[in-house]
Amino acid sequence: MEDPNEIKKLDLEVVNRIAAGEIIQRPCNALKEMIENSLDAKSSLIQISVKAGGLKLLQIQDNGTGIRKDDLPIVAERFTTSKLEKFEDLNGISTFGFRGEALASISHVAHLTIQTKTRSEKCAYKASYEDGKFKSAPKPCAGNQGTTITVEDLFYNMPQRKQALKSPAEEFTKVSEVVSKYAIHNPQVGFTLKKVGESGFALKTPVKSSHNDNIKIIYGSQIAKDLLPMELEDPVHRFKIKGFITNLNYQSKGRTNLLFINHRLVESMLLKAAIDSVYGTFLPRGAYPFYYLSLELDPLTVDVNVHPTKHEVHFLYEEDIVEKIKMQVESTLLASNVTKTVYKQL
Numbered sequence: 001m002e003d004p005n006e007i008k009k010l011d012l013e014v015v016n017r018i019a020a021g022e023i024i025q026r027p028c029n030a031l032k033e034m035i036e037n038s039l040d041a042k043s044s045l046i047q048i049s050v051k052a053g054g055l056k057l058l059q060i061q062d063n064g065t066g067i068r069k070d071d072l073p074i075v076a077e078r079f080t081t082s083k084l085e086k087f088e089d090l091n092g093i094s095t096f097g098f099r100g101e102a103l104a105s106i107s108h109v110a111h112l113t114i115q116t117k118t119r120s121e122k123c124a125y126k127a128s129y130e131d132g133k134f135k136s137a138p139k140p141c142a143g144n145q146g147t148t149i150t151v152e153d154l155f156y157n158m159p160q161r162k163q164a165l166k167s168p169a170e171e172f173t174k175v176s177e178v179v180s181k182y183a184i185h186n187p188q189v190g191f192t193l194k195k196v197g198e199s200g201f202a203l204k205t206p207v208k209s210s211h212n213d214n215i216k217i218i219y220g221s222q223i224a225k226d227l228l229p230m231e232l233e234d235p236v237h238r239f240k241i242k243g244f245i246t247n248l249n250y251q252s253k254g255r256t257n258l259l260f261i262n263h264r265l266v267e268s269m270l271l272k273a274a275i276d277s278v279y280g281t282f283l284p285r286g287a288y289p290f291y292y293l294s295l296e297l298d299p300l301t302v303d304v305n306v307h308p309t310k311h312e313v314h315f316l317y318e319e320d321i322v323e324k325i326k327m328q329v330e331s332t333l334l335a336s337n338v339t340k341t342v343y344k345q346l
């Protein structure tokens with residue numbers, strides 16, 4: 001048998017790139033982080049442009065608070081944040097971000113440029129970053145209040161990853177899904193998505209819209225006419241759920257479901273299976289509903305401090321809460337005229 005290799009500490013740069021590659025797996029992950037930052041900055045307009053599905057260029061412009069000029073030198077370092085000070089703050093956190101890893105991660109796997117202007121600064125400032133470090137003093141420039149973040153040549157330094165993501169069209173679909181979901185959940189904010197070089201928008205929602213209208217704009221009026229509002233408030237397990245589910249006229253081959261828990265876009269296998277089982281008794285095999293549900297739980301019962309890529313969440317009293325939601329989906333469906341008609345035909 002051979003002698004084992006010597007154990008050595010990895011260079012910090014290697015460690016950071018590995019960690020960054022875990023958080024940013026494809027363009028839509030970077031975009032999700034940046035949309036959340038724009039929402040945290042209280043923007044009312046978020047404009048996104050992409051080239052090659054975000055692999056060549058991913059740019060997001062918002063009209064939020066901006067970043068202070070003095071913070072620009074450290075903003076892309078790992079674990080720098082304006083949102084959290086003590087571990088205990090996590091209990092009542094109302095922002096999406098808190099760990100200060102997103103911009104740092106992006107700067108380790110792409111060329112990152114930030115242009116920003118706060119309300120009190122006279123002009124905007126622009127700075128570029130590489131591997132968490134900022135490359136030169138922020139340059140003053142003209143610009144409106146808010147922040148524009150430009151991410152270019154994603155994975156330029158990770159050839160295998162770049163190789164694996166060879167379909168810009170597929171990446172664009174995922175980018176567009178992320179924008180669609182955030183636009184539906186945040187109708188007070190206007191969102192636009194466009195491909196650079198194309199004249200029209202791939203997606204555009206107005207400022208101060210509604211959940212319902214945005215579903216119609218994004219998924220078409222066909223779906224909108226089959227939507228049933230659903231709402232439930234439960235004092236025992238202290239949760240609230242609100243949203244829209246489709247009636248039985250709507251039968252899609254693909255699954256489109258939007259689940260937000262405390263305003264975070266997440267997955268819950270348990271809830272998905274429960275809703276599937278309700279529709280499964282009515283819809284033919286292979287046909288799926290559309291639903292958008294926003295679940296609000298007591299923040300103390302959800303742990304937000306899971307790894308950024310883990311979208312699957314668990315919470316206290318999960319089985320009881322899911323069961324109650326399932327019953328509400330069922331009774332909402334049963335109360336709809338469409339269901340009554342389907343029943344008569346059986």
Ligand code: ADP
Nearest residue numbers: 037041066081082097098099100101102103147
């Ligand atoms: P986190 O969101 O966890 O704090 P990020 O790396 O995503 O970490 O961002 C670091 C910091 O940069 C944020 O805390 C915030 O102060 C600032 N920031 C990032 N994006 C924006 C933006 N679009 N508008 C204003 N500030 C931003």
Ligand code: MG
Nearest residue numbers: 033037097102
């Ligand atoms: Mg963030």
